[in-house]
Amino acid sequence: MSIMDQTLAVAAAEAGAEVVRSHYGSSLTRFEKGAGDFATTADVEAEKAILEVLRAARPHDAVLGEESGRTGTGQNGRTWLVDPLCGTLNYAVRNMLASANVALREGTRVTVAACADPFNQETFWTDGVTAFKRHDGTDEPLTPSAESRLIDLNLDPPFPNRDTFLAARMLADAGFMDRFRPRVVSTTLAVAWVAAGRRAGYVTDGDLRDSVHFAAGIALCQAAGCVVTGIEGQPVHTGVGGLVAAADEQTHAALLALIRNQRAVSSPDGPDPA
Template identity: 65%
Template sequence: MINSSAGIDDVDVAIAAVSAGAEVVRARYGQRFARIEKGAGDFATDVDVAAEEAILGVIRAARPEDAVRGEEGGQRGAADAVRQWLVDPLCGTLNYAVGNMLVAVNVALRNGPAAVADPFSGEVFFTDGETAWVRRNGSDTRLAPTAAVPLVDVNLDPPFPSAPGFRAVELLAHPGFAERFRPRVVSTTLALAWVAAGKRAAYVSDGGDLAGSVHFAAGIALCRAAGCVVTGVDGAPVGQAGRGLVVAADAETHGLLLSMIRAVTS
């Protein structure tokens, strides 16, 4: 769903938007921040809010008629709008709050282009919905997933909506996992971009409808366009009827992880 009626393609809007958010995140790093409690141990900061406002400024200027759903500001425009942007201005807030640079800025047009920015490496991963690329120092390189990397990122953050049927942590106890993979837990959806880029073999998370999540939509779009295999933890398509997420560089890795998940949930 690429719209260039305003003189700029949707993919360029997504890139400009995440770049604006990443600039705020990078500029405020290491400075004092205000904490905004959300309950159940979750919180945001005024950096999250400022980054989201910077992103919204780009989208409003380029696509004033589009709806936006942001992690911090909620829904702006009709929730059932045909064109809706999903915005996660700072994925990895707890990491950021303690001085850890493992964070991501995510922007996705539902069922369309998307972009993920790493504020500290300067990399911007993006897709027009058909191909996936990374921009480094002004140069674009096609993303190439690979299962040769033994690293698998596993999301262990609560809540655990699939429990007691499945908790991602149980996957790590499967004897076959340690024989083939090495787990990583970065607690940010930047890991999805790393699967698309060949820095991870796979990513696993339990949960509900992650395709429509502001946290996951951009990373899922990126991985699909890069040619990764993307399903729920039950092997079903990701969506309202699906559960969680298994993204793998190739079909063999994906099948192996699904077999392990079935073994620990049977």
């Protein structure tokens, strides 16, 4: 890790956010990806801007981009994970919930990351040790908090563990309703919000090991001191996958208990009487 890498991550994410902001409200061409997914002109142009920043400074690094795929050899073990516009559907219908995400993975570890909010003009970033929010050139440390009781749920497919876990089922769980308040932002900006104390937690299913969407948010949460695991409480990116990011141990334990309830109900023997 070097200070140059963290500066580069912030600069690249902010370059993407600037493009996203400039295209907002314009007529956007859609590029269909299949299964209901699509990119827009803003996605493509924002990724181009991010890659230009990265390539100028780190020509020998590999890049995995949401729109352009994998480029570069990456023989030095460094790969930039780029999601130029997380929240495309929100953005396409003129909903200002989106982010530009950039993270550097060295070997198996994300060492620096940035998540830029194009509309609040905030950038959440980490040097791999501490996490910050930058606004108007000023950096403030991120402080997780469960005070809001707001839990963001990712309801978008795929659902690889749907037989035993589905985030949507948490919405009907009486225990969830008693303790928390659900939110569905539909952008991984909400993962950064857990690190920033604006959400008590975030829950999603899926294999996130090479996810350009989640790498930056997970790194931010880990650096800020959140509790971050998979949906079975296992180390993130292992086992059945998924993500439970929580502001504190109590919130994390409560979310895991709600997830275990689903597994018990789906069991042929029914819920565990204990």
